[in-house]
Amino acid sequence: MQTAREYNFDGLVGPSHNYAGLSFGNVASSNNVNSVSNPKEAALQGLAKMRALAQRGFAQALLPPQDRPNFRLLRSLGFTGSDAEVISRAHREAPVILASAYSASPMWTANAATVSPSADTADGRTHFTVANLNNKLHRSYEHAQTARTLRAIFGDERHFAVHDALPPTPAFGDEGAANHTRLCAAHGAPGVEMFVYGRVEFDPGAPAPVRFPARQTLEASQAVARLHGLDPARALFVQQDPATIDQGVFHNDVIAVGNGNVLFYHEQAFVDESGTLDRLRRALAGVHAELRPVRVAASEVSVADAVSSYLFNSQLLSKPDGRMALVVPQECQENPAVAAYLQRLAASGGPIDELISFDLRQSMRNGGGPACLRLRVALTDAEAAAMHRGVLLTEDLYGKLVAWVGRHYRDRLAPDDLADPSLAVEVQAALDELTTILGLPALYASQQ
Template sequence: MIAYEANFDGLVGLTHNYSGLSAGNIASQKYSQQISNPKSAALQGLDKMKALANLGLVQGIIAPHMRPDTTVLRRLGFSGSDHRVLQQAAQQAPKLLTSCCSASSMWAANAATVSPSADTYDRRMHFTPANLVNNFHRAIEHQTTARILMAMFNDENHFCHHQPLPASEQLGDEGAANHSRFCGQYGDQGVEMFVFGRYGFDQHQQAPTRYPARQTYEACAAIARLHQLDPQQVVMAQQNPLLIDQGVFHNDVIAVGNQKTLFCHQYAFLHQADVYQQLQQKMGTDFSIIEVPNNVVSVDNAVSSYLFNSQLVTLPDGDSSLILPQECQQNPQIWQYVQQLLQAQVGINRVDLFDLSQSMRNGGGPACLRLRVVLTEQERQAVNPAVLLTDTLFKRLREWINLHYRDRLVEADLADPSLVLESQTALDELTYILKLGSVYDFQRV
């Protein structure tokens, strides 16, 4: 069946800030406490979406979450008006406040794991929102994420929505950032690769020692079962624990795949040769592995430039483009390799560079910002059309961002009670624009 891959990007939220909440994410730690620009961040992300749409790709939008999250703060014992809740939290538990103000839902690769209908027994697309239990500021996202996804993909004849996995350390799930799908044509049955950092119940297996491994084998296996995948079409691969300890907190920081191509670092996986063998056995002899040697691109340079946190996309003319952050061009080692990659003509035909500096300083590049969704034409018709980017929607969202977003935010601003009203006003308008209904707590009281 004919199908194509759509990218649904997370729209950066109004409280985009640098609070350094993510252990193991080097950029998040490096830029902690610096001044952020939410308006610039949102416009940068929107411009990337428009550029991909102009390349002929289907582009969608995932709405940000309501922040500050005073609902969660009240569950934690703070009471009174919103002003009073924020004031108490700032004085008594500032890390809780910054966590409840994080705009991390912008990284839509962590929103969910998605299996297309070509891979599932019931021939419906399956969604499982990630529980994100490793970090508190992300563990509070899944309920709103589930509502937004259901409002976007709301036809049960085509889409099956699962609850997040139980919120347990042994079932830590970080979504599509640790999931890749390989196929011939997008409408063909594919091979889904789940990448995990550790085993949840077997403490004797290899695991990182410095930074947490966020995805467990048990979570991957559970999602494969929930999504009704053929076990013969599934590959389980373990991240190299040494790389997690060097800042590779998700697989999409060190590898990216598309159709019959895997682009990865030499040390991306534990037992890497076995992973390659499994993929080649299931995908056939024309499966292409572009392995980047460590002596050509070091792990440190891969992490700082986000070379592998790129989008590898197939354009309508059949060319394959690597969607890169501009930091790759600014790193001499990385940019020299990219030029060699293009000259080698091994399956990546072009690169497209984007300024995503606001997102990059918080530890997320092009791949972090998008959730990949393979759609047949019937499924595309069943998607909420208001979330698919058009010239008209692009113009309207630019106006909406310019009207509602601040251009400067520091941690002290998070206790400003007017930030709550600003966010509620803006998101109420956004749900009208995107026709999402009442997905936020403040709309449901």
């Protein structure tokens, strides 16, 4: 077994962060549609979380925002002329499409890709498969830049393989690591990778939600496992409860989170709870690990409370003493049922003995909490040395990014502000400077 460390790559919230309510099935996103956002506050809240965890000794890095607005999308849909003319016409004729082109949703890096560490893969490299996110227009174009970004950071092919997104069809709907959990004895040891899907494309008789879309298919999950060269005995495919999806649980990471050998989950997370746990126990036994499930009963926390507080969309982090800390959004402390449960959890003597709370209200109002904001990548020392180091959060980089946000971000962005052509110029100037700060020249296609 090699020694490995988990790095959390948080999405740096982009300058066009806004509340357009584009994500049907995401209750928080829909509830805040057309509200006024504060991009500056959103970015600073995210950076504060990154810094605090880095100061605690957790390995912290970031992924930069994507170029906005997405002129490729707008021009492909018939909006022509200069950039300013394209924006003006789109706002006049199809404001929802303009909002889609301006979406800052790449901040949700849990949806960027699915990651399998080198301890699990047939060729001994860390594998990334970029998510196609084809369920929503505003996210369906992200994969091209995500692939560019991941290849810029993980470009050493001796250690890394970055796969393009799966075909953008309903059969292969893929939302990345938000529906993927790795369980293991240690980050550098072989693990069990659990893929959670919402529906089966090629079995019309399989259970499926009826109110909200199931964004992850079994077929997509199986394809990712093949691309990564996973051992079939250590790749499990588990169905999310369709009734739970219909209550606003649009990804598995809204109802369950795992780390090490601990699975923290709601009793209504999976179609077959007992069968899922039994399969995990048997698979983990094959890698000399013992499953430690932490089950939350519906009588303690309802699905509605879990969704509104994002209890399970929390980061579960291993501490040096072998125990775990749960990084929760502030909303968990404001929900009486959830707050009471968390007090009992921390005092229970179980594997989770510490709670760390952050104010992430800007991102929470757009439908994502601490876990949505990060992509977990387990790296050996050699792999960490081989990646681009300019994205690792240090005190120096933190200071530079805070100053950068202060120079370029607005503190108020209303829906009609997307019609302002100067916003596009501001975003471009910000990202041009960011690539210099991070040491990633020509990161964006617009810089070619």
